[in-house]
Amino acid sequence: xxxxxxxxxxxxxxxxxxxxxxxxxxxxxxxxxxxxxxxxxxxxxxxxxxxxxxxxxxxxxxxxxxxxxxxxxxxxxxxxxxxxxxxxxxxxxxxxxxxxxxxxxxxxxxxxxxxxxxxxxxxxxxxxxxxxxxxxxxxxxxxxxxxxxxxxxxxxxxxxxxxxxxxxxxxxxxxxxxxxxxxxxxxxxxxxxxxxxxxxxxxxxxxxxxxxxxxxxxxxxxxxxxxxxxxxxxxxxxxxxxxxxxxxxxxxxxxxxxxxxxxxxxxxxxxxxxxxxxxxxxxxxxxxxxxxxxxxxxxxxxxxxxxxxxxxxxxxxxxxxxxxxxxxxxx
Amino acid sequence: xxxxxxxxxxxxxxxxxxxxxxxxxxxxxxxxxxxxxxxxxxxxxxxxxxxxxxxxxxxxxxxxxxxxxxxxxxxxxxxxxxxxxxxxxxxxxxxxxxxxxxxxxxxxxxxxxxxxxxxxxxxxxxxxxxxxxxxxxxxxxxxxxxxxxxxxxxxxxxxxxxxxxxxxxxxxxxxxxxxxxxxxxxxxxxxxxxxxxxxxxxxxxxxxxxxxxxxxxxxxxxxxxxxxxxxxxxxxxxxxxxxxxxxxxxx
Numbered sequence: 001x002x003x004x005x006x007x008x009x010x011x012x013x014x015x016x017x018x019x020x021x022x023x024x025x026x027x028x029x030x031x032x033x034x035x036x037x038x039x040x041x042x043x044x045x046x047x048x049x050x051x052x053x054x055x056x057x058x059x060x061x062x063x064x065x066x067x068x069x070x071x072x073x074x075x076x077x078x079x080x081x082x083x084x085x086x087x088x089x090x091x092x093x094x095x096x097x098x099x100x101x102x103x104x105x106x107x108x109x110x111x112x113x114x115x116x117x118x119x120x121x122x123x124x125x126x127x128x129x130x131x132x133x134x135x136x137x138x139x140x141x142x143x144x145x146x147x148x149x150x151x152x153x154x155x156x157x158x159x160x161x162x163x164x165x166x167x168x169x170x171x172x173x174x175x176x177x178x179x180x181x182x183x184x185x186x187x188x189x190x191x192x193x194x195x196x197x198x199x200x201x202x203x204x205x206x207x208x209x210x211x212x213x214x215x216x217x218x219x220x221x222x223x224x225x226x227x228x229x230x231x232x233x234x235x236x237x238x239x240x241x242x243x244x245x246x247x248x249x250x251x252x253x254x255x256x257x258x259x260x261x262x263x264x265x266x267x268x269x270x271x272x273x274x275x276x277x278x279x280x281x282x283x284x285x286x287x288x289x290x291x292x293x294x295x296x297x298x299x300x301x302x303x304x305x306x307x308x309x310x311x312x313x314x315x316x317x318x319x320x321x322x323x324x325x326x327x328x329x330x331x
Numbered sequence: 332x333x334x335x336x337x338x339x340x341x342x343x344x345x346x347x348x349x350x351x352x353x354x355x356x357x358x359x360x361x362x363x364x365x366x367x368x369x370x371x372x373x374x375x376x377x378x379x380x381x382x383x384x385x386x387x388x389x390x391x392x393x394x395x396x397x398x399x400x401x402x403x404x405x406x407x408x409x410x411x412x413x414x415x416x417x418x419x420x421x422x423x424x425x426x427x428x429x430x431x432x433x434x435x436x437x438x439x440x441x442x443x444x445x446x447x448x449x450x451x452x453x454x455x456x457x458x459x460x461x462x463x464x465x466x467x468x469x470x471x472x473x474x475x476x477x478x479x480x481x482x483x484x485x486x487x488x489x490x491x492x493x494x495x496x497x498x499x500x501x502x503x504x505x506x507x508x509x510x511x512x513x514x515x516x517x518x519x520x521x522x523x524x525x526x527x528x529x530x531x532x533x534x535x536x537x538x539x540x541x542x543x544x545x546x547x548x549x550x551x552x553x554x555x556x557x558x559x560x561x562x563x564x565x566x567x568x569x570x571x572x573x574x575x576x577x578x579x580x581x582x
Contacts, residue, residue: 285555328522
């Protein structure tokens with residue numbers, strides 16, 4: 001909603017998201033130096049960043065999942081760590097471990113790579129369940145408990161995890177409890193023909209691409225992100241839209257095509273992400289359009305199809321679409 | 332030298348003792364009376380007592396050649412009866428039919444399983460007895476499920492304006508607009524569609540831009556939660572009325 005229309009209506013704006021909107025545009029401009037296409041993917045990553053959510057990125061190898069996540073981290077001036085998940089990775093390799101100092105006869109906690117603001121977990125589904133489980137507490141509560149002592153993560157703390165589709169060799173299905181902790185599951189597809197041509201052109205014509213990558217400038221600081229997140233929380237949500245969100249979630253629990261419906265955590269994720277999306281679009285209220293758009297990335301990894309539906313070749317997105325089509329938009 | 336000569340005779344001495352001692356001991360072990368009795372009394376042949384033998388032969392404990400089956404339990408008797416009944420239906424005259432009866436039960440069970448699997452695979456849910464019955468979920472909140480083709484917009488808008496309920500009045504104006512667009516087959520009305528979907532459906536139509544503007548106003552009022560005063564309501568209403576006039580002009 002721009003300023004002209006608010007003036008026409010004679011109403012004062014409820015919140016000013018121009019700063020946030022500008023920052024988002026700047027990040028996108030920086031990313032476009034290197035990333036061709038993937039607009040929706042980038043939008044969702046930024047929404048998750050502003051909504052304090054973790055993101056699971058799924059796609060076949062070679063479609064710039066990791067690169068995009070790295071670049072997003074680079075446009076934000078915060079600590080960044082990358083963890084490559086492998087089948088032999090142990091929880092202590094992620095969280096940290098106690099080291100004995102013979103001189104003082106004491107144990108000191110040596111923090112693991114999870115202690116960072118933006119953590120890129122590459123190929124998360126290559127680690128076994130034991131290591132996946134070590135992420136439960138840190139992803140939900142932003143802290144870890146070691147030897148009875150709590151260690152709090154920095155603010156912001158965002159996990160961006162990439163994974164290959166589970167049909168790929170050497171991968172494990174992530175536990176439901178962990179999947180539920182991701183705000184979004186973003187499916188990244190292949191670029192279009194035109195985008196593919198652009199990718200080839202950019203690599204052919206600009207041999208100093210790596211140097212350009214290094215020149216990507218940070219747009220936001222950690223303090224600014226925290227401030228913008230507070231603004232996002234002030235986005236107005238009408239009770240009718242709240243009820244609309246709730247009805248979508250409730251329908252997933254009663255749908256015959258689903259073995260497992262969405263949790264209340266999914267409702268909260270849909271709400272907070274819809275608020276962030278409205279703010280990114282420079283709007284101070286949430287519309288059903290925002291909810292519908294985010295229902296797929298919020299719900300697709302939290303619901304489970306019945307075996308019969310899986311045999312039919314249905315996908316979670318098909319069921320989500322059907323559920324949305326059954327529910328009347330509050331109008 | 333004398334010691335060497337003695338050592339030469341020692342084996343012979345040992346053999347002599349070995350021969351002489353048993354002779355002496357056996358002779359001591361046999362009493363004279365027993366030896367005499369054995370020589371004068373005839374051997375007595377003992378006979379088997381036929382009565383004892385008969386009683387042993389008749390004893391149930393020693394009938395190893397018979398298959399003594401334990402008494403049937405009530406459950407077994409039940410299945411035997413079922414088997415006999417099935418046999419009577421199928422026309423069999425065998426008396427001991429327990430094995431064949433069990434075969435019939437197995438066949439029936441397998442047929443039942445096959446039918447069940449086929450029903451499940453074909454997604455036939457005409458009975459709902461075997462599957463998980465999904466409970467109907469009642470969503471307890473106010474929904475706006477009016478059929479826009481049945482509403483009397485004129486009177487409802489007048490009523491809302493009279494009551495000073497400007498948000499509701501704007502909503503009714505917008506719904507009326509959607510009805511007109513639907514009647515003109517410019518959009519396809521479906522309750523689950525968002526307003527932006529209708530904007531998209533007007534693609535390549537000159538009405539799209541003004542409709543997008545009106546939609547933006549409606550969303551600001553309806554979802555934005557802001558209270559409208561009379562002046563701002565009049566401004567929005569004017570925009571909507573201008574759009575309605577342009578629709579009629581296009582039609």
